[in-house]
Each structure stands twice: as C-alpha cells, then as structure tokens.
Amino acid sequence: MKKGSSGKAVYRKDYSPYPWVLERVVLRFEIGEESTRVHSTLAVERRTPGDASADLVLDGQGLSLRSVALDGRELGEAEFSRDDDTLVIHEAPDRCRIEIEVEIRPHENTALEGLYASGEFLLTQCEAEGFRKITYFPDRPDVMTRYEVTLVADKRRHPVLLSNGNAVASGELGDGRHWVTWDDPFAKPSYLFALVAGDLACVEDRFRTRSGRDVALRVYVEHENAGKCDHAMESLIKSMKWDEERFDLEYDLDVYHIVATDHFNMGAMENKSLNIFNSKYVLARPDSATDTDYQGIEGVIAHEYFHNWTGNRVTCRDWFQLTLKEGLTVFRDQEFSSDQHSRAVKRIQDVRVLRSRQFPEDSGPMAHPIRPDAYQEINNFYTMTVYQKGAEIIRMIHTLLGETGFQKGMKLYFERHDGAAVTCDDFRAAMADANGIDLERFGRWYGQSGTPVLKASGAWNASDRTYSLTLSQHTPPTHDQPEKRPLLIPVAMGLLSRDG
Numbered sequence: 001m002k003k004g005s006s007g008k009a010v011y012r013k014d015y016s017p018y019p020w021v022l023e024r025v026v027l028r029f030e031i032g033e034e035s036t037r038v039h040s041t042l043a044v045e046r047r048t049p050g051d052a053s054a055d056l057v058l059d060g061q062g063l064s065l066r067s068v069a070l071d072g073r074e075l076g077e078a079e080f081s082r083d084d085d086t087l088v089i090h091e092a093p094d095r096c097r098i099e100i101e102v103e104i105r106p107h108e109n110t111a112l113e114g115l116y117a118s119g120e121f122l123l124t125q126c127e128a129e130g131f132r133k134i135t136y137f138p139d140r141p142d143v144m145t146r147y148e149v150t151l152v153a154d155k156r157r158h159p160v161l162l163s164n165g166n167a168v169a170s171g172e173l174g175d176g177r178h179w180v181t182w183d184d185p186f187a188k189p190s191y192l193f194a195l196v197a198g199d200l201a202c203v204e205d206r207f208r209t210r211s212g213r214d215v216a217l218r219v220y221v222e223h224e225n226a227g228k229c230d231h232a233m234e235s236l237i238k239s240m241k242w243d244e245e246r247f248d249l250e251y252d253l254d255v256y257h258i259v260a261t262d263h264f265n266m267g268a269m270e271n272k273s274l275n276i277f278n279s280k281y282v283l284a285r286p287d288s289a290t291d292t293d294y295q296g297i298e299g300v301i302a303h304e305y306f307h308n309w310t311g312n313r314v315t316c317r318d319w320f321q322l323t324l325k326e327g328l329t330v331f332r333d334q335e336f337s338s339d340q341h342s343r344a345v346k347r348i349q350d351v352r353v354l355r356s357r358q359f360p361e362d363s364g365p366m367a368h369p370i371r372p373d374a375y376q377e378i379n380n381f382y383t384m385t386v387y388q389k390g391a392e393i394i395r396m397i398h399t400l401l402g403e404t405g406f407q408k409g410m411k412l413y414f415e416r417h418d419g420a421a422v423t424c425d426d427f428r429a430a431m432a433d434a435n436g437i438d439l440e441r442f443g444r445w446y447g448q449s450g451t452p453v454l455k456a457s458g459a460w461n462a463s464d465r466t467y468s469l470t471l472s473q474h475t476p477p478t479h480d481q482p483e484k485r486p487l488l489i490p491v492a493m494g495l496l497s498r499d500g
Contacts, residue, residue, distance in 0.1 A: 009374045012320040018138050019054035020044045022145035027135070031122065031153035031197055036115065037066070038135045039101045046094040056089040056098070058136035059129070062114075065136075069099040087136040100136050109133070118263035119222070121158070121198020123276055125266055128319055128378045131190035141316045142421035144187040151197060152179040158197040160220060164188070164272045166254045184272060186252065187419055189315055194271030196259050201226040205233050207251070210244045215251055219282065220259045228283040231294055232258065232301055239302040242336050247410060249309045258282065258301070268300050270307035277304070298340065303333040314414065317421045319378045323370040323446075324424045326382075327390020331398070334391060354392065358384040362451045367478040371424050371446040385449075393445045397428075399490040400442075401435055408434040442488045450478045452487055467495060 023043040030037040046054060061084065068075045070092065080089045089098065109116035114133025115124050124130065132139040151161040155178040165184030172178045200220040207215045217236055219229045236258065243249045257274045260282035268277045281300040284293055310332060311325035338346040361367065361384050368381070370390045375381055398406045409431035416430060424446050432439040452475040459468045471491065475484035 009376050010378075011374045012318070012371075013373070015318050015320075017047065018140060018143050019047050019051065020056060020138070021047055022138070022143055024146050024148070025137075026148045026150075028150045029152065029195065031151065031158060033154075033157075034107070035103050035105050036122075037101060037103055039099070040135045040137070042098040042100075042137075044092075044096060044098060046092075049094045052091070056092045057138070058087045058089075058100075059085065059132035059139040060087050060102075060136040061085060061132050062104070062109075063133070063136065064103040066101040066103060067099075071096050072099075085132075102135050104134065112263075112265040115195060118261045119198075121160075121196065121200065121261075123196045123198075123259065123261065123264070124194050124271075125264070125269060125276070126193050126271070127191040127266070127269060129191070131193055134193075137190055139190050140318070141189040141191060142318060144189050144315070144419070144421055146187050147184045147193065148181065149183075149195070150179055150181045151195065152177055153197050158199065160196065160198055160200045160202070162194075162196040162220070162257055162259070162274055164192070164194055164274050184253075186272065186313065188272050188312060189421065192270070192272045192312055192315075194269075194274040194276060196220070196257075196274065196276070199223075200259070203229040203233060205237065207237055207240050207256075209240075209250045211250060213254075215240075215253070216255045218255065218257050220257065221279070221283065222261070225260070225279065225283050228285050229260075231284045231289075231297055232260075232282045235298040235301040236305060238298070238340065239305040239336065242302075242339065243306060243309075243332075246335070246339070247309075247332070247407070249414075251308065252313075256305075268304050270304045270311055272308070272312050275304045295337070295341070299333050299337050302336045303329055306332045306336070309414065313419065314417045315421045317423050319375075319381070320371055320373070321423050322378075322381060323386045323390035323393075324422070324427055326387045327370060328394050328427070330387050330391035331394040334395075350388075350391075353384075354388055358388045359451050361385055362389065362449060363476065363478065365479055367449045367480055369447050369449045373447070396445070396490055397431055397439070397442070399492070400439075401431065401437075405435045406431070444485055444487055448475070448484060448487065449481055450475045450484060452489065454489065469493060 023045060026041040028039040044056065068080055080087060104115060106115045106122050107117045113125055113130035115122060129139050131137055147164060149163040151163060153161060154176055161180040163182035165182045167180055168183045169181040170179060201223040203219045203226060205217045207217055209215060217233060219232055221229060240251055253273050255273060258277060260277045260279045262279045264276055264278045268281050269275065281297055284297055306329050307325065310328045316322060316324050334346065334350055368385060370386055370393060372381060401409060412434040413427055413430035417426060428439050428443060452473050455472045457470045473486060473489065477484065
C-alpha cells in the first residue's frame with residue numbers, strides 16, 4: 001500500500017473495516033487510440049445504517065474526472081470533494097448507486113500500474129494498488145464484490161477483448177468497433193481485476209474437471225510466439241489435475257486465460273481467470289530453452305493457478321497479511337514440483353535459495369517478519385521473507401500435523417472463509433481447530449524476524465541403552481527487534497544402526 005497522504009507509516013493495529021459494502025460493480029471501458037473512458041456504477045450500502053459520519057471515500061490517482069452521479073442525479077461540486085488521492089461523496093444515503101466517469105491515458109502510463117500499453121496492446125497490473133489508477137474505487141483487499149465488465153474498442157486494432165470471468169455477451173456497433181461483456185460471479189478484491197485488449201494469437205485446449213465440467217484453456221501471445229506455448233499449456237493442465245487430486249480443489253469458471261508479454265513488469269499475476277505473465281514464464285522451445293527454463297515455467301504457471309483458491313477465493317484482509325496467500329501458495333507450488341519431479345532435489349534447491357537469499361535478508365537492514373506490523377510502501381514487502389520464509393512456516397505446520405491433518409485444516413479453512421478476506425490468524429485457527437491442537441505459541445513465527453540458530457547434542461548410554469538428545473535455540477537480534485522469544489520448531493529424528 002502506498003503511504004498515506006500525510007507520509008506516515010501504516011500500522012496493522014489501526015485496521016478497521018471499510019464502512020461501506022459494495023454489492024456489485026459494473027464497468028464500461030471505451031477504448032480509444034489516445035485515451036480511454038471508464039464508466040463505473042457502484043451499488044453500495046452503509047455497513048452501519050444511520051452512521052452519517054462515514055463519508056463514501058474512494059481512492060483514485062491520476063484520473064481526469066468527467067462526472068459523478070448519485071442515484072441518477074449528477075452531483076454538483078459542493079456535494080463531493082477530491083484531492084490527488086481520493087474522491088469523497090458527502091451525505092450519501094445508507095443505500096445508493098454511484099456512477100462515475102473518468103478519462104485515462106494508458107499510452108502515457110509509464111508507471112506500469114493500472115491500465116497501460118504494452119507494445120500494440122493494453123493490459124493491467126492492479127496489485128497492490130493499481131486499480132485506483134483506472135477509476136475511483138475503495139482500492140483495498142477486504143472490499144470484495146462481483147464485477148460485470150464491458151469492453152468497447154476498434155475491432156481491427158483490438159480484436160481480442162478479455163476480462164475476468166465468463167464472456168456473456170458480445171456484438172458490433174457498426175462504426176468499426178465491437179464489444180464484449182464479461183461477468184465474474186465470484187466476489188473479488190480490486191487488485192485481481194484484469195483487462196487485456198489487442199491483436200493476439202490464441203493457443204487453445206480443454207480440461208474436464210473431476211465433476212465433469214469442460215473448461216476452455218487459452219494462452220494468448222504475440223502472433224510470432226504462438227509456437228512456444230505448448231509447455232505452458234501442459235503445465236496448466238498438470239496443475240489443475242494435481243490440485244484436484246492433492247487438495248480436492250476444482251476450477252470454478254468456464255474459461256481460464258493466460259496472457260504473455262515481454263513488457264509485463266510483475267513477472268506473473270494471478271488475476272481471477274486471466275493470468276498475465278512476462279514471456280519468460282510462458283514461452284519455451286526445445287532448441288532454445290534449458291531444463292531449468294522448463295521447470296521454472298511449470299512452477300510459475302502452477303503458482304498462479306493455485307492462487308485461484310489460496311488468494312482469490314480466500315484473500316487477504318489487508319496487505320499486512322500478504323504471506324497468507326503468498327507463503328501458502330509457494331508451499332503448494334513447491335509440493336507440486338516435488339510430486340512432478342524429485343522431491344529430494346526440489347527440497348535441496350529450495351533450501352539453497354533460502355540460505356543464499358532469504359537468510360541474508362533476515363539478518364540485514366531489511367529484516368522483517370513474514371507479517372509486518374508497519375510499512376510505508378507495501379510494494380517493498382514482496383520479499384523473499386514473505387514468500388519463501390512464509391512457505392517454510394506453512395511447511396512446519398504441515399510437519400506438525402502430517403498430510404492428513406494439514407488437509408483437514410485446509411478443508412476447514414475453505415469452509416469457513418470461502419469468499420472472504422481474512423488473516424494469518426484465521427488460517428492458523430483453522431489448522432488448530434480441525435486437529436484439536438493449540439497453535440498459539442506457533443503464532444510467534446508470524447511476528448518475529450530473524451533466523452533462529454539451533455544446536456543439537458546427543459549422547460548414547462550403552463548400559464541403559466538410551467539415547468539423549470538436547471536441543472537449544474537462539475535467534476540473533478535484528479535491527480527491528482533486539483529482543484527475541486523462543487519459537488516452536490518441529491524436529492524429526494531417527495536412530496540409525498551401523499549398516500544404516
């Protein structure tokens with residue numbers, strides 16, 4: 001999250017729910033050569049009826065405001081206020097419909113957040129706070145709602161028009177333009193919104209879910225790259241099958257889209273049903289790609305697909321909880337790769353990454369817990385600690401509970417929180433409650449930075465035929481936390497005979 005207009009840090013302890021509930025949002029994009037008009041209709045309801053102190057505050061940056069209407073009536077300038085970061089509608093009724101029209105210029109958007117041009121086509125990047133550069137909106141992860149999106153553009157220039165969900169209608173306007181309406185029946189936060197418009201080649205396959213539904217799988221790339229998508233498609237199908245078999249999780253829409261471009265700045269993004277990737281993580285050909293390239297593509301494709309449940313269907317209450325979706329999903333993609341190849345080799349590779357990149361981060365000036373207590377710039381927390389160390393925290397829970405117990409916890413997690421924005425504590429509670437154990441002490445891992453150092457010493461008593469193992473731990477102080485507390489660490493041990 002960007003720092004507030006005051007420049008002060010944002011604190012986890014200051015969280016409060018958004019005072020309004022969004023029932024639905026309808027968006028219409030009129031895509032032109034120089035600019036794009038965005039018309040949004042928000043159906044909102046005050047969370048606490050009669051609380052007149054709660055103005056309707058919407059985030060927005062770099063937008064040219066054309067009009068604001070409340071229940072069909074255009075508002076005068078005295079009825080709302082705005083600055084560089086917000087639009088505030090005063091004295092809104094408890095239940096109302098807000099209509100806003102703005103103009104944006106994607107080709108001038110060099111920040112590559114929001115809607116921007118990538119070569120000859122347009123695409124979006126909205127995590128963490130890019131949606132506010134598209135239209136005025138409560139751009140925070142705990143505001144989840146259903147989206148209906150209509151895209152209108154010149155058919156010759158933008159023959160492909162994609163957004164989240166299922167395509168429900170399309171047509172032509174008679175002036176060279178065409179339109180497509182997309183409907184996503186699952187509530188999602190604004191950071192998962194996506195739009196792609198351009199002239200792209202499509203590689204298509206199908207996947208039949210375990211319940212018998214057919215899902216259309218489509219990979220969109222520049223035309224010259226159409227012959228480099230086979231491995232990405234195979235990886236997607238493997239991922240969907242594995243998630244059904246290992247986690248009992250089935251895909252939930254009629255289509256699944258992947259778009260790849262050289263100009264995508266985030267590596268890969270899990271937008272609901274419309275993943276966007278840098279070409280590095282999609283395109284491969286045997287005469288130019290290595291085995292490492294192929295395995296990397298398989299892992300990243302799987303990671304973004306697995307977010308459909310761990311990140312999209314259940315998302316983060318606030319950005320302090322980022323590891324809730326990323327640590328869990330990294331663990332899941334590591335397990336997928338282990339099942340596809342050598343589990344031992346994969347584990348060695350992951351530990352090497354921890355030792356070479358995460359351990360130094362956890363002992364240096366950037367040391368922070370996997371769930372920080374404060375930040376000024378949320379984009380600085382997409383770190384090895386949040387992702388890779390976060391995955392190791394999940395792995396320790398798996399070690400404590402075993403595969404059967406962990407899956408019981410996952411099942412309860414989805415039963416409780418499907419369609420909601422939750423916290424790391426909610427995940428830990430589901431694991432504990434599903435298995436009848438207390439994981440309160442384990443929660444220290446979420447709030448303590450640094451790498452613990454373990455010491456082990458063993459002694460064999462031949463006369464008593466007993467082996468004594470003594471373990472101790474110490475976590476060196478870090479710049480943010482000079483005092484450290486002991487951590488709950490699962491340890492696996494075994495005794496070997498002379499012949500092994």
